Amino acid sequence: MTASADTLLRVRDLKVDFRIDRETTLHALKGVDFDIPSRGTVALVGESGSGKSVTALAILGLLPEANATVLPGSRIEYRGRNLLELAPREMRALRGADISMVFQEPMSSLNPVFTVGFQITEVLRKHLGLTARQARARAIDLLREVGMPEPQTRVNAYPFQLSGGQQQRAMIAMAIACEPKLLIADEPTTALDVTVEKQILGLIAALQRQRQMAMLFITHDLALVAEVADYVVVMREGEIREQGSVEQIFEAPRDGYTRALLACRPTLARRPRRLPVIDDFLGGQPRAADVEERPRGLRGDEEIILEVRHLAKSFHFREGLLGTKEFKAVKDASFRLAKGKTLGVVGESGSGKTTMALTLMRLYPASGGEVLLDGEELLSMPPEALMRYKRRIQIVFQNPYASLNPRFTAGQILVEPMRIHSIGADARERHDLACRLLEKVGLPESSLFKYPHEFSGGQRQRIAIARCLTMKPDVLICDEAVSALDVSVQAQLLNLLQDLQDEYGMRYVFISHALAVVKDMADQVMVMNQGEIVEIAGSDEIYANPRHPYTRQLLSAIPRGWRGTAARSGR
Amino acid sequence: MNTGVAALSGVYRPASAGLWALAWRQLCRDRVALVSLAILLFYLVLMAASGVGLIAADWPREVGVSYAPPGFMGPEAAAPSVGPALEPDAVAASPSEDMGIVDPLAEALAEIRKELAGVSATEARAPTLSFGADKWGRDVLKKAIKGTETSMLVGLVAAALAVFLGTVFGAQAGYYGGRADDFFNWLYSVFTSIPYLLLVLAIAAVLDQKGILTVILILGLTGWTGTFRLVRAEYLKHKVREYVLAADAIGASNRRRMFVHIFPNVSHVVLVQLSLHVVLFIKSEVILSFLGFGVGVDTVSWGSMLNEAQSELLLGKWWQLTAATIAMAVLVTAFSLFADALRDALDPRLK
Numbered sequence: 001m002t003a004s005a006d007t008l009l010r011v012r013d014l015k016v017d018f019r020i021d022r023e024t025t026l027h028a029l030k031g032v033d034f035d036i037p038s039r040g041t042v043a044l045v046g047e048s049g050s051g052k053s054v055t056a057l058a059i060l061g062l063l064p065e066a067n068a069t070v071l072p073g074s075r076i077e078y079r080g081r082n083l084l085e086l087a088p089r090e091m092r093a094l095r096g097a098d099i100s101m102v103f104q105e106p107m108s109s110l111n112p113v114f115t116v117g118f119q120i121t122e123v124l125r126k127h128l129g130l131t132a133r134q135a136r137a138r139a140i141d142l143l144r145e146v147g148m149p150e151p152q153t154r155v156n157a158y159p160f161q162l163s164g165g166q167q168q169r170a171m172i173a174m175a176i177a178c179e180p181k182l183l184i185a186d187e188p189t190t191a192l193d194v195t196v197e198k199q200i201l202g203l204i205a206a207l208q209r210q211r212q213m214a215m216l217f218i219t220h221d222l223a224l225v226a227e228v229a230d231y232v233v234v235m236r237e238g239e240i241r242e243q244g245s246v247e248q249i250f251e252a253p254r255d256g257y258t259r260a261l262l263a264c265r266p267t268l269a270r271r272p273r274r275l276p277v278i279d280d281f282l283g284g285q286p287r288a289a290d291v292e293e294r295p296r297g298l299r300g301d302e303e304i305i306l307e308v309r310h311l312a313k314s315f316h317f318r319e320g321l322l323g324t325k326e327f328k329a330v331k332d333a334s335f336r337l338a339k340g341k342t343l344g345v346v347g348e349s350g351s352g353k354t355t356m357a358l359t360l361m362r363l364y365p366a367s368g369g370e371v372l373l374d375g376e377e378l379l380s381m382p383p384e385a386l387m388r389y390k391r392r393i394q395i396v397f398q399n400p401y402a403s404l405n406p407r408f409t410a411g412q413i414l415v416e417p418m419r420i421h422s423i424g425a426d427a428r429e430r431h432d433l434a435c436r437l438l439e440k441v442g443l444p445e446s447s448l449f450k451y452p453h454e455f456s457g458g459q460r461q462r463i464a465i466a467r468c469l470t471m472k473p474d475v476l477i478c479d480e481a482v483s484a485l486d487v488s489v490q491a492q493l494l495n496l497l498q499d500l501q502d503e504y505g506m507r508y509v510f511i512s513h514a515l516a517v518v519k520d521m522a523d524q525v526m527v528m529n530q531g532e533i534v535e536i537a538g539s540d541e542i543y544a545n546p547r548h549p550y551t552r553q554l555l556s557a558i559p560r561g562w563r564g565t566a567a568r569s570g571r
Numbered sequence: 572m573n574t575g576v577a578a579l580s581g582v583y584r585p586a587s588a589g590l591w592a593l594a595w596r597q598l599c600r601d602r603v604a605l606v607s608l609a610i611l612l613f614y615l616v617l618m619a620a621s622g623v624g625l626i627a628a629d630w631p632r633e634v635g636v637s638y639a640p641p642g643f644m645g646p647e648a649a650a651p652s653v654g655p656a657l658e659p660d661a662v663a664a665s666p667s668e669d670m671g672i673v674d675p676l677a678e679a680l681a682e683i684r685k686e687l688a689g690v691s692a693t694e695a696r697a698p699t700l701s702f703g704a705d706k707w708g709r710d711v712l713k714k715a716i717k718g719t720e721t722s723m724l725v726g727l728v729a730a731a732l733a734v735f736l737g738t739v740f741g742a743q744a745g746y747y748g749g750r751a752d753d754f755f756n757w758l759y760s761v762f763t764s765i766p767y768l769l770l771v772l773a774i775a776a777v778l779d780q781k782g783i784l785t786v787i788l789i790l791g792l793t794g795w796t797g798t799f800r801l802v803r804a805e806y807l808k809h810k811v812r813e814y815v816l817a818a819d820a821i822g823a824s825n826r827r828r829m830f831v832h833i834f835p836n837v838s839h840v841v842l843v844q845l846s847l848h849v850v851l852f853i854k855s856e857v858i859l860s861f862l863g864f865g866v867g868v869d870t871v872s873w874g875s876m877l878n879e880a881q882s883e884l885l886l887g888k889w890w891q892l893t894a895a896t897i898a899m900a901v902l903v904t905a906f907s908l909f910a911d912a913l914r915d916a917l918d919p920r921l922k
Contacts, residue, residue, distance in 0.1 A: 022600070363819055388821040403813040407835035417821035451593075464817070471821065 008038040008182060008214045009059065009078050015071035016054055016063065026067075028054045034180065041208060041215040043229035043246075045222060047135065047260070047486035048457075051238040054219045056184050056530035059083065059093045059216070060101060067441040074342055078182075100175040102204075104187040105165035110159040116143075116170045117155035120177055127178045142173040147203055163198035164349075169203070176207060185214040186217045189224065193348035194513060201227060220486060222261055225244040226250060232565065234258045238402040250562035256281040264491040266520035268543055268558065271296065274498070275491040275520070296523045302338035305507050306360075306393075306475050309334050311369035313352075313359045329355040332533045333369070337475060340505040344522025344539060345556065346515055352531040353511045354398075357477045361393050362386065391421050394468035398480035400460035402514065404452040410450035410463050414438070417470050437466040441496060458489035465496070477509040494521060515558050527551045597916035604912030610905035614719060621720040630713040630871065635697045635704035638888050641711075642699045649907045703890035705879060714871050715894040721872035723902070725786050725856045730848035732791030737798025738834075738841050744799070745806025747827050755799065762796050771864065786859055790852045798844045805837040839914045846910030850903045873899050 016029040029051045037158055044052045057063050059076055061083060076083040078099070083091065098517050103109040111119060120142060120412060121135035130138060136155070143151035146169040159167055168188060175183055189197040204229050208215045217228055225232055225246065232249040234242045235259065242255035253259045260281035273294045313330040327489045330352045337343045347353050358364045360371045362378060371378045378389055397403035404413060414434040417423070424430040441462040461481060470474055478497065482490040496518065500506045510521045517541070518525055525542045527535045527550065535548040546552045598604045621627045674680075697704075702712040744755035758811065760769070770793050778785050808814060819831045853873070859865040860874030868875075873895045880892035 197649075358816070361820060363816055387822055390820070393820075395817070397813045397817060397821050399813060401815045405814045405818070405832050405836070408832075416818075416823070420822045467817075467821065 006037050007035045009036040009076070010236070011035070012075040012077070014055065014058060014074045014076065016058055016074075017069050017071060018049075028238050029058070032235070032238075032240055034240065034243055035235050035454070036214050036216055037235040038181065038214050038233075040207075040231060041217055041229045042231045042279075043217045043219060043225040043231060044233050044235060046150055046235035047224055047261075047488060048479065049222055049237065050235040052235050052385065053186055054102065054238075055235075056186050056216065056218055059184065060099060061086070061088075061333070062095075081457045093127075096123055096180075096389060097178040098180055099182045099184065100178070100180040101186065102168070102171050102175045102188045104190050106171050106191065107159065109171060110167055112159050115156050115158055116162070117157075120155075120170070120174050123174055123177045138177070139173070142177055143170070144260060146170075146173045146176075146207070147199070148173070163196075164192050165200060168192060168196075172200075172203065172207070173186050173190075176211065176213075179211060180213060181523040182214045183214065184218070184222075186218045187220070188217075190219070190221075190384070195348065195514070195553060195557040198480060198559070204228065207402040221559070222487075224563040225563040227559055228470075234261070240303065245561075252555070257522045261487060264487045266491075266494070266514075266516045266563075267561065268516050268519055271520055274495050277491050277495065278488040292501070297540060298338055298341060298523055302341060302344040304336045305339045305374060306337040306509075307372040308336070308360055309370040309372070311356065311360060311371065312367045313355055314367045325565075328387060330359060331530050333528075333533050335526055335533065335536060336524075337507055339507060340501070341523040342501065342508040342510050342521050344518035345509060346518050346525060346526040347528035348513060348554075350530070351528040352562060353528055354479050355531075356528070357395060357479055357509065357511060361395060363395075387421075389473040391417070392478065394471060394473035394475070395477040395479055396464050396468060396481040398458050400464055400485055401452075401484075403464055404460055406452050409449050409451055410443075410455075413452075413463060413467055414448075414470055417467060423470065431544060433470065434466075437469050438463075438470065440500075442492075456489075458485050458493060461485065461493055467502075469500070475507050475509065477511065479511045480513065481510075483512060483514060490517070497521070514556060515543075527554065575844050594913070594916040598912060601912050603908055603914075604916075607905040607912070610901060611909055614723060614902050614905075617716060618720045618723050622724075627713040627716040627720075630709060630717045632708055632710075633696070633708035635700045635708040637698045637704065637706055637708050638883070639696075639698060639704035639708060640885070641703040641890050642701050644699070644703075646795035702858065702889070702894055705891055706883070711891050711894045714876060715873075715898050717871045718873045718876050718895060719898055719902070720785060721866060721870055722853050722874065722899070723857055725783060725790070725866075725872070726849045726853040729787045729790035729794065729856075730845055730851045732787065733794035733848055733852075734798050734841055734845045735795075736791070737795035737844070738802050741799040741802025742796065742806050742829050742834070745803040746810050746825070746833070748807075751805075755803070759796055759799055762793065767793070768862075771859070775864045781864075783866055783870065786856055786865055787873070789864070790855055794848060794852065794855075798841070798848070801840050801844065802837060805840055806833060809836060811831045839917055842914055842917070843910060846906055850907055853899060853903065 011032055011034050013531070014029050014032040015027070019026050021025055026084060029143070032051070032055060034042065038061070044055060046052045052325040058070060063070070070084055074084060083094070086094070105440075110116070114322070117136060117139050120139040121130075121132065124130045124135040124138055125132070138394070140151045140155050143155060148154050148166060148169050154162070154166070154170075159170070162170065168191075171211070172188075176375075183204075188204065189200050192200060201224065204217075207213070215228075217225070217226060229246050231246060232246050233240055234249070236257050241257045242249065243252065244254075249258060250262070253262060257278065261276040262275070263276045263281065264278065266275060271294050273292045310329060311333040315327045315329055317327065317541075319325040326440045333352075333356055335343065345353050345356070349367065355364065359366045360378075361370075364378050369379065373392060377387065378386065408416070411434060414437060415427075415430050418430045418433065424433055431448075434448060438445060438447055444457060445463055447463070448460075452463070455463065464481075481497075482493050485493065497506075497508065498521070501508065510518060510519050510522070517561065522539045525537060525539045526533055527542070527548065529550045533545070535542065535551050537547070540550065543555065546555055598608070616625075696708060700710050700712070702710075702715070705711060705714065740755045740758070744752040765773075771789055774789050774792060775785065778788060806829075810828075815828055815832055818828045823832065845889055856865055856872060857874035857877055860872060861878050865874050866872050876895040880889075880895065881891075883891055
C-alpha cells in the first residue's frame with residue numbers, strides 16, 4: 001500500500017526487544033512496517049509468539065517498561081506525530097480518546113468491583129469532561145448501540161452478572177465511548193462461543209462502518225479475517241511475512257507461510273487423509289495424501305466398546321439458610337462408541353461436554369445412569385475393582401499448561417502411570433517404553449529429563465497423549481485437546497491422533513467447540529446444549545443435513561472464511 | 572541428546588537438569604542468596620561444633636573479672652567498684668546487724684567463702700576479654716556461641732514441628748473437605764481462640780519441666796495454626812486443578828495425589844512458613860525465657876542473654892546485649908533472604 005494522505009497510522013521499522021534475563025534478549029519485533037488507512041480495517045494475523053499483540057501494545061505505548069525496549073529508528077506516526085516520542089501525559093490523553101482497545105478476555109479486562117456503568121462513565125468524564133448525569137445517559141446510549149439488552153438496568157450490573165458476550169459488548173462500549181479514530185481489537189472473540197463470536201464480529205464491523213473508524217484487528221484465525229478485514233498483514237516470529245489486500249491474501253497468497261496457515265485449518269468442505277502442516281509449505285510440495293479424502297462414518301455393525309445409558313450429573317448449591325439449589329449439568333445422556341471409531345462431541349461452553357466426560361470416567365461422582373465398558377458397568381463398581389478399569393479410559397485435557405504437574409519431569413510423568421498399574425517389569429523396561437512412546441508422539445528422548453515449562457504448548461499436549469498411551473487405553477477422551485493451540489500445531493496433533501487410530505485402532509471421544517475440527521476427526525457427531533444431547537448423527541450427515549434447530553444455529557455461526565469478493569459485499 | 576527445545580519464552584535451555592540442579596543454578600546467579608547461604612552455613616557449622624563440644628564447651632568458666640570490657644576498649648573502662656571481690660565483704664558485713672542472733676550457718680559459710688576466695692585467687696582473672704564478660708566474668712563471645720546453638724536448635728526444630736503439623740493437618744482438611752475439614756477447623760478454632768500466652772502457660776504446666784525439649788514442644792504445638800490455614804487454602808485450590816484430575820485419571824491414590832502431586836506445588840508456601848517460623852520461634856524463645864518458661868539456668872540462649880542484659884544496660888554494660896543482638900539479627904536476616912531466594916529458585920512457573 002502506498003502512503004497516502006488518507007493514512008491514519010504509519011508504522012515504520014518497528015523493533016522491540018524483550019529482556020528475558022541477563023544474557024538473553026528476545027527480539028519480539030524485527031522491523032515491522034505497515035499502514036492503517038482511516039476508515040479501513042487492517043488485520044494482523046499470526047500465531048502465538050508472532051509479535052502481533054506486542055505491535056498493538058507498542059502503538060498504545062503500553063509495553064512493560066521494565067523489560068521492553070523500542071529500538072531507535074522505530075517510528076509509529078499517528079497523523080504525522082511520532083507516538084514513540086510523546087510525553088507520557090500526551091500519550092495518556094490520546095489513549096482512550098483517539099486510540100482505544102478491546103482486549104481478548106472480557107472477564108479479566110473489566111474491573112470486577114465496579115459496575116459496567118461506572119467503568120464507561122469514568123472514560124467519558126475523564127476524556128470528554130461530561131458531568132455525572134450526562135455521562136450516565138451517554139453510557140446507556142452506548143450500551144444500546146452495542147446491542148446490550150435492557151441497557152437501563154444493565155448499566156448498574158457488575159461484570160460477573162453479565163455473560164461473556166455481554167461483557168465483551170460492554171468492553172466495546174467503553175472503547176468507542178470517546179469516538180476513537182482507531183480501534184484496536186486484540187483477539188476480541190477468541191474467548192467467546194461461536195454463536196456469540198458471530199454476533200460480536202457483526203457488531204464490530206457495523207460500528208466500524210457507522211463511526212468511520214479505522215480498525216486494527218488482531219487474530220490468529222484467518223477465517224475471521226476474511227469476514228472483517230480490508231487489508232491483511234501476516235506475521236511470524238516478529239517479522240511480516242506478507243501483506244496485501246484481503247483478496248490478494250486469500251486468492252493469491254505469495255508467501256509459503258500464508259499458504260500454510262490457510263491450508264492447515266480443517267474446513268467443513270474437505271476431509272483430507274492427513275492435514276497439511278507448515279513444514280509441507282515451507283519445505284516442499286504438499287504430500288499426495290493431502291488430496292485424498294478420508295471416509296468417515298459408521299456402517300452400523302461395529303462392535304461397541306463404550307456404552308453410556310441415561311448418564312446424569314447434578315451439582316448442588318446452598319441457597320439461603322437451609323435450601324439447596326440443583327443444577328443439572330448433564331441430563332440423561334445416552335450414546336455408544338464403536339471400536340476403532342471417533343465420537344465427536346460439540347457444544348458451546350456450559351453445555352456439559354466436559355462434565356459428561358469427567359462423570360463417565362468417575363472423576364466426578366455421577367448422579368445417575370450407567371457406563372458400560374466392554375459390557376462391565378463402571379459407575380457402581382467398588383473402588384478396588386475399578387482400578388483395573390480406570391486405566392482403560394483415559395483423558396487428554398484442554399489446557400496443556402495445567403494438566404501436567406509442573407514439578408514432574410516428562411519422564412516421571414510417563415513412568416508414574418506404569419508404576420501405578422504395574423506395567424513393565426522394572427524401571428529399565430518402563431524407561432524404554434517411555435522412550436518409545438516419546439518417539440511415537442514425535443519428541444526426542446532428551447525430553448525425558450525436562451520439566452513441562454520447558455516445552456511449548458503443542459509439545460506438552462504430546463506428553464499428555466503419551467501419558468495416556470502408556471496405559472494402552474481402550475477409550476481416549478480428548479477434551480478440547482487441540483483448542484488452545486495454534487492452527488499449525490493443531491494440524492500436527494490432529495495428524496498424530498489420526499495416525500494412532502490408524503495404527504492401533506484407538507477409539508476417541510473427541511470433545512470440541514470447533515465444528516470444523518470435529519468434522520475432520522469424527523465418525524459420529526453428538527451435539528450438546530445445556531446438558532442435553534440434542535442430536536447424534538453420522539459426521540457427514542449432520543453437517544449436510546442438520547435436523548435440530550440448535551445444530552443449524554451452530555453450523556450457521558461458523559466463520560466461513562474467504563468466499564470471494566461477491567460474498568463480502570453483503571456483510 | 573540436548574537438542575534443546577526453545578521454551579515459550581524462546582530461551583534456549585540445555586536439557587536434563589533436575590529441579591534441584593536448576594534451583595542451584597538459579598541461586599548461583601543471585602549474589603544475595605549466596606552470601607546468606609554462606610552465613611547460614613557458618614552458623615550451622617558453629618552450632619554443630621559447639622554441639623559436639625569443639626568450641627565454647629567451657630563457657631561457664633569465670634575467666635574474666637566481672638563485666639570485663641571488650642578487648643578493643645581497653646581495661647581502664649572496667650569499673651573496679653563492682654565485682655565478686657567486693658561481694659564477700661558485703662556479705663560479711665551483714666551478720667554484724669544480726670541483733671544478737673547467732674547465725675548457725677556462719678561457720679559453713681566462712682569455709683565456703685574461703686574456698687571460693689582461694690579458687691579465684693589462684694586463677695588469674697583477665698581484665699579484658701575479646702568481647703567482654705558478664706557479671707560472673709564469663710566470656711560473652713563463648714556465651715553467644717553456646718546461645719547460638721540453643722536458639723538455633725529451638726528455632727529449627729520447633730519450626731519444623733509446627734510447620735509439619737500445619738502441613739499435614741492443612742493437607743487433610745483442604746484435600747478431603749467435609750468432615751475432615753470440619754474437624755481440623757474446629758481444632759484450629761480451639762487453638763486460636765485461647766489467648767496465646769495462656770495456651771503457652773497451660774502447655775508448660777502440663778509438661779511440667781524446664782529445658783530445650785519443653786520449649787520446642789510448647790512452640791511446635793502452638794505454632795502450627797498459621798501454616799494450617801495457608802496450606803489448607805492451597806490444597807483447596809490445587810485439588811480441583813487439571814493435573815490432579817489427570818493424576819486421578821491414571822489411578823493415583825488419594826495419598827499419592829496429596830503428597831506426591833500437590834505437595835511439591837505448594838512447597839514454596841511451606842518453605843516460606845518454615846523460614847518465618849524459625850525467625851519467630853527464635854524470638855519466642857527469648858520471650859519464654861523472659862517469662863521463666865524458657866531454658867533452664869544451666870543453659871545459655873540468646874533469650875537468657877538478653878534477659879540478663881536488661882539490668883546490665885543500666886550499668887552501661889552493653890556488650891552482652893550487642894553480642895546476642897548481632898548474632899540473632901545476622902542469622903535472622905540471612906535466613907529470611909535465603910528462604911526468599913530459595914522460593915524463587917524452586918518455583919518452576921517463575922522461570
